[in-house]
Amino acid sequence: MRALCWHGRHDVRVESVPEPKILNPRDAIVHVTATAICGSDLHIYGGFVPGMVKGDILGHEFMGEVVEVGSAVTSLRPGDRVVVPFPIACGNCFFCAKRLFSLCENSNPNAWMAEKMWGYSPCGIYGYSHLLGGYAGGQAEYVRVPYADVGPIKVSQELSDDQLLFLSDILPTGYMAAENCAIERGDTVAVWGCGPVGLLAIASALLLGAERVIAIDRFPERLRLAALKLGADTIDYSEANVLEALRELTGGRGPDACIDAVGMEAHAYHNLAYAYDRMKQAMMMESDRPVALREAIMACRSGGTVSVAGVYGGWIDKFPVGALMNRSLTIRTGQTHVQGYMRPLLERIAKGELDPSFIITHRLPLEQASAAYRMFRDKQDECIKVVLRP
Amino acid sequence: MPRKLNLMRTDRVGYVVGGLALIAWAARRPSWPKAAAAGFGAWLVYQAYTGSNPMFRPLGLQVNREPALPAVAETLLVEEAITISRPRAEVYAYFAQPEHLPGLADATLDVIRAHPDEELAWRALRGDRMLHFGSLEFRDAPGARGTIVAARVEYVPAGGSLGAVLARLMGRSPQRLVPDALRRARALLETGEAPTTTGQPTGRR
Numbered sequence: 272m273r274a275l276c277w278h279g280r281h282d283v284r285v286e287s288v289p290e291p292k293i294l295n296p297r298d299a300i301v302h303v304t305a306t307a308i309c310g311s312d313l314h315i316y317g318g319f320v321p322g323m324v325k326g327d328i329l330g331h332e333f334m335g336e337v338v339e340v341g342s343a344v345t346s347l348r349p350g351d352r353v354v355v356p357f358p359i360a361c362g363n364c365f366f367c368a369k370r371l372f373s374l375c376e377n378s379n380p381n382a383w384m385a386e387k388m389w390g391y392s393p394c395g396i397y398g399y400s401h402l403l404g405g406y407a408g409g410q411a412e413y414v415r416v417p418y419a420d421v422g423p424i425k426v427s428q429e430l431s432d433d434q435l436l437f438l439s440d441i442l443p444t445g446y447m448a449a450e451n452c453a454i455e456r457g458d459t460v461a462v463w464g465c466g467p468v469g470l471l472a473i474a475s476a477l478l479l480g481a482e483r484v485i486a487i488d489r490f491p492e493r494l495r496l497a498a499l500k501l502g503a504d505t506i507d508y509s510e511a512n513v514l515e516a517l518r519e520l521t522g523g524r525g526p527d528a529c530i531d532a533v534g535m536e537a538h539a540y541h542n543l544a545y546a547y548d549r550m551k552q553a554m555m556m557e558s559d560r561p562v563a564l565r566e567a568i569m570a571c572r573s574g575g576t577v578s579v580a581g582v583y584g585g586w587i588d589k590f591p592v593g594a595l596m597n598r599s600l601t602i603r604t605g606q607t608h609v610q611g612y613m614r615p616l617l618e619r620i621a622k623g624e625l626d627p628s629f630i631i632t633h634r635l636p637l638e639q640a641s642a643a644y645r646m647f648r649d650k651q652d653e654c655i656k657v658v659l660r661p
Numbered sequence: 662m663p664r665k666l667n668l669m670r671t672d673r674v675g676y677v678v679g680g681l682a683l684i685a686w687a688a689r690r691p692s693w694p695k696a697a698a699a700g701f702g703a704w705l706v707y708q709a710y711t712g713s714n715p716m717f718r719p720l721g722l723q724v725n726r727e728p729a730l731p732a733v734a735e736t737l738l739v740e741e742a743i744t745i746s747r748p749r750a751e752v753y754a755y756f757a758q759p760e761h762l763p764g765l766a767d768a769t770l771d772v773i774r775a776h777p778d779e780e781l782a783w784r785a786l787r788g789d790r791m792l793h794f795g796s797l798e799f800r801d802a803p804g805a806r807g808t809i810v811a812a813r814v815e816y817v818p819a820g821g822s823l824g825a826v827l828a829r830l831m832g833r834s835p836q837r838l839v840p841d842a843l844r845r846a847r848a849l850l851e852t853g854e855a856p857t858t859t860g861q862p863t864g865r866r
Contacts, residue, residue: 276864288862326864377848
């Protein structure tokens with residue numbers, strides 16, 4: 272089969288590889304009909320994620336048709352159309368019982384590696400380094416899905432791949448980012464980053480009752496989408512000082528909640544701290560560039576919530592812990608517990624309350640994935656979200 | 662933090678011999694790199710004098726001078742615990758099969774104590790040489806969250822604790838094998854299978 276394989280920094284190639292097999296009784300094999308490139312795939316592409324091995328198949332956002340099931344899978348059968356959640360979770364352990372699926376204790380066969388980095392291991396994730404299990408990903412014609420009896424959600428033929436695909440990651444991720452803000456009537460929410468997750472976080476915050484959302488980015492097409500499609504106020508950080516602009520827009524108090532939908536490769540202008548982080552990251556003295564996170568903490572109103580959806584990997588410094596403590600801020604974060612959000616969000620899509628397909632800018636065959644990664648990284652051609660078809 | 666004795670007796674002899682050899686070699690025709698080697702030698706001798714290597718603790722190496730079996734003088738100790746969301750009897754029954762014990766290397770294990778639902782203890786011999794011995798203690802997790810299994814495995818490392826450091830850095834050390842065996846047990850008992858990626862496709866290496 273054809274699959275997108277990682278070969279090093281800025282080097283991904285579509286290659287012929289063997290087809291996946293059932294390895295465990297609860298596995299299924301899914302024929303992928305649509306898969307997307309995630310912003311977090313760009314962290315791998317850029318060489319910021321440790322534990323990658325040459326030849327690893329990438330991709331954790333995918334859906335398709337079941338072609339084979341293991342002996343213990345009774346809830347699915349060949350021919351079923353499914354969307355697969357990106358966290359690999361067993362459904363049986365302490366954390367799965369608490370519905371904290373991305374913290375599943377049983378799905379990462381390389382838990383010892385993650386324990387070294389992070390103290391304890393979260394769940395395994397498709398195509399996201401050997402630290403998180405080294406599972407082959409879904410930017411391929413076929414993919415093996417472990418715990419297929421609890422993860423994938425069956426979907427009807429009436430909705431399109433474009434409407435459903437993002438249930439695998441970014442729609443629940445944007446939704447959980449907004450839910451973590453504990454939005455109350457009258458609240459203003461500021462969102463750093465208007466990529467796919469940021470845009471879906473804006474849509475979700477409005478759905479959850481935010482009075483106003485302020486979107487922060489520098490790409491005009493993204494700010495335009497946030498303003499025209501979702502009705503957000505916008506700040507172009509290439510022109511404005513974000514902290515001053517937010518203070519003014521919120522009557523001198525700050526947004527009630529701030530969402531970081533940027534993560535470890537944040538960018539900033541005319542900012543001494545940014546130059547400092549770039550330098551430290553290049554010298555491997557700091558793993559992440561927390562420019563957006565720092566700004567979100569400084570901007571948040573006292574007693575408010577900072578919700579972190581962007582991915583971080585290691586250590587940062589110059590963390591504004593004084594602001595966090597003295598102003599009673601709450602930080603909420605985590606890899607998304609996708610399994611818990613798929614069904615309610617599917618219902619909202621089916622009812623027409625939510626249609627995440629508005630973020631798609633490019634639909635390409637899997638064969639062009641390598642060029643698609645480059646385009647997405649460089650935001651060429653106003654690229655916001657790429658959907659690949661194997 | 663008070664310094665803790667963590668070198669084995671045999672190591673201390675080796676550290677003195679190795680350290681003095683490095684210093685003697687460096688002294689014959691001194692140069693800057695050799696001065697660094699001599700410094701390292703002096704550090705080894707100092708460690709032998711204090712009986713403590715500061716690198717062991719971060720690597721999780723623990724020397725035990727009072728082994729649970731009197732047949733050996735000193736052992737390295739691995740202690741690990743895991744909580745499994747299954748009843749105690751079921752967890753005990755799983756480990757009561759000797760092939761499921763978190764043993765090390767390929768040795769036959771003799772179960773030497775078996776108190777149902779409470780404790781299992783074993784030892785591993787090759788010929789009449791003691792390789793390792795260990796025990797599992799079973800107790801209920803507080804709040805009805807299943808069973809806590811506490812493993813204690815002692816072993817006599819090939820090549821002293823320096824050999825143990827090498828094994829640790831190479832990966833297949835008891836400090837890795839014991840927790841991996843416990844995690845595998847939890848996965849099998851809770852989910853009916855052990856997570857794996859062996860046999861999945863990859864691109865050209």
